Amino acid sequence: MKTMQEEMIIAGFGGQGVLSMGKILAYSGMMQGYNVSWMPAYGPEQRGGTANVTVVVSERPVSSPIVQEYDTAIILNQQSMDKFEPMVKPGGILIYDTNGITRHPSRSDIAIYTIDATAEAATRGLSRMFNMMILGGYLAVKPIVTLDSAIKGLAKSLPERLHRTLPDNEKAMRLGGELIRKA
Amino acid sequence: MSDIRLMKGNEAVAHAAVRCGCDGYFGYPITPQSEVLETLMELRPWESTGMVVLQAESEIGAINMIYGAACTGKMVMTSSSSPGISLMGEGFSYIAGAELPCVVVNVARGGPGLGTIQPGQSDYFLATKAGGHGDFNMIVLAPNSVQEMYNFVFDAFELAFKYRNPVMILSDGVIGQMMERVELSEPLPRRTDGQIVEQMRSWAVTGKPVGAQRNIVTSVQLDPIVQENVNHRLQAKYKVIREKEVRYEAIGCEDADHILVAYGCSARISHKAMELARDAGHKVGLFRPVTLFPFPYEQLDSVCKRAKGFLSVELSAGQMIEDVRLAVGCRARVEHFGRMGGVIHSPNEVWQALQEKLLNR
Known part of the structure; x- marks a missing residue:
């Protein structure tokens, strides 16, 4: 039997919560007993620059935290689309927010999903939780961890003073699950 | 807990x-x-x-x-x-x-x-x-x-x-x-000043009690004979370290025809490259020196005795390869692969290099 192993990249602009999404996934995977690794591109990136993180969640011990072919790519800007669309494994998944995307993905050998998280989060007053909508959308498509674990993972990675935002974050995650669409 | x-x-x-x-x-x-x-x-x-x-x-x-x-x-x-x-x-x-x-x-x-x-x-x-x-x-x-x-x-x-x-x-x-x-792990307490005096009495400078011999800590000896003796003492110590403190990890090396030798992040990346090679039907092992000094010269040679090719993988122009060569001598082919300047090689690149430099030759 093939064991569960998810090798994924989350890529976008610094400040979008890319690294945080990866951290929440790693935390929740770890709490469900999986082996995890979280490897950021830690360059001089900051708000406005590009940011990405490679996350591996696996039943087996993670050999390499560095991978160049992904089961899933979550793409949040055009530069990342150009760079990472070709690196999704055949049969893999690409999820993207249409906001700011001018050249849409064209591969036919992968499953492509869209989620208008930026726009939806803004109209619902959840702008700062747009990354949680994406995360919820991803977990609806590929439930490698349960939503409950993801919420616990979020609580683990948020400082105490921000725990009052947990209900809204949970709302955003659930909403993301409803909003994601097959392209 | x-x-x-x-x-x-x-x-x-x-x-x-x-x-x-x-x-x-x-x-x-x-x-x-x-x-x-x-x-x-x-x-x-x-x-x-x-x-x-x-x-x-x-x-x-x-x-x-x-x-x-x-x-x-x-x-x-x-x-x-x-x-x-x-x-x-x-x-x-x-x-x-x-x-x-x-x-x-x-x-x-x-x-x-x-x-x-x-x-x-x-x-x-x-x-x-x-x-x-x-x-x-x-x-x-x-x-x-x-x-x-x-x-x-x-x-x-x-x-x-x-x-x-x-x-x-x-x-x-x-x-x-x-x-x-x-x-x-559970936190260990710091040693007390009393314990330090007790345990390090023979060399540390902890305040000289009346009547006790003073300790001198220095790295300068102007008399060359004295300095040579310091060197002899150091070399004797390094010899003991070489004999007793070697650490390594060998994965799938016993039956392997080809060995990836790597430490640190390259060992993780090479582990996946090894999996790719084994999936393709090649007997490839991974030897990871855990101590770089002392380097596991004898262990690399003896654990991988069947191997006829070694690929030293590190993010450099080829530094550890010199020790891999010293370990296996001329009995096997030894090659290097590594990206430089901050570029990280992927498992696929290591697997490709293994094929080009060893398997397909």
Whole structure:
């Protein structure tokens, strides 16, 4: 039997919560007993620059935290689309927010999903939780961890003073699950 | 009660420092290791264990604070990344010459010069052959996971005091920056001043009681015969270290025709390359030196006795390959593969290189 192993990249602009999404996934995977690794591109990136993180969640011990072919790519800007669309494994998944995307993905050998998280989060007053909508959308498509674990993972990675935002974050995650669409 | 966390390798080093009973950390920020100092500042161990955490004015300042504090028998450490480690070279030599214990963590980045802040493994020569001037060696441990970043701080202090010698933990930007599950052990108390006097009486400068013999800690001997004797003593110590402290990990090497030799992040990447090779039906093993000094020369040769080809994989132009060649001599083909300047090779690139340089020849 093939064991569960998810090798994924989350890529976008610094400040979008890319690294945080990866951290929440790693935390929740770890709490469900999986082996995890979280490897950021830690360059001089900051708000406005590009940011990405490679996350591996696996039943087996993670050999390499560095991978160049992904089961899933979550793409949040055009530069990342150009760079990472070709690196999704055949049969893999690409999820993207249409906001700011001018050249849409064209591969036919992968499953492509869209989620208008930026726009939806803004109209619902959840702008700062747009990354949680994406995360919820991803977990609806590929439930490698349960939503409950993801919420616990979020609580683990948020400082105490921000725990009052947990209900809204949970709302955003659930909403993301409803909003994601097959392209 | 085990304490399981998800954290970066650099953060694990800081937690290990506090929990192993370290007395003092002196350092200076540099990417990709700054989280060591940052985490220590967050943990505020001066309020719990009494450990001193100090940001020095420079790496040169830091290593000389280590030199001074180590003379008193205290457990002291520093951390930096490649260019900062170069600045500490003079201090390593003095500390080794004066036979003092200390721990140095190098979260290496690509060079030469100020280079790049991205990961590198081009400090192998620096760590194992030429940390500074003179005939000396540091013991060098190479972690390949966040858990080992934590564990090796404990191991490094043990070795440092056992041999009164500087120990370097040679890590890299991947292992320092990545997050993984890590199990933190129960905190050990710091040694009391009384315990330090008791245990380090024969060499440390802890304040001379009336009637006791004074200890002198120095790395200068103007009489060449005396200095030569110091060298003989050091070499005798390194011989014991070579005989007793070799550590390595061998995965699938017994029946392998070809061996990937790698440490640190390249060992992780090569492990996946090995899986790719085995999936394709090739008998490939992974040999990981855990101690780089002492290098597992005999073990590499004997464990991989069937192998007819070795690929040394590191993020450098080829430094460790010299030791791999020394280990296996002329009996097998030895090649190098590695990206440089902060570029990280992927498992696929290693697998491709293995085919081009060894399997398809």
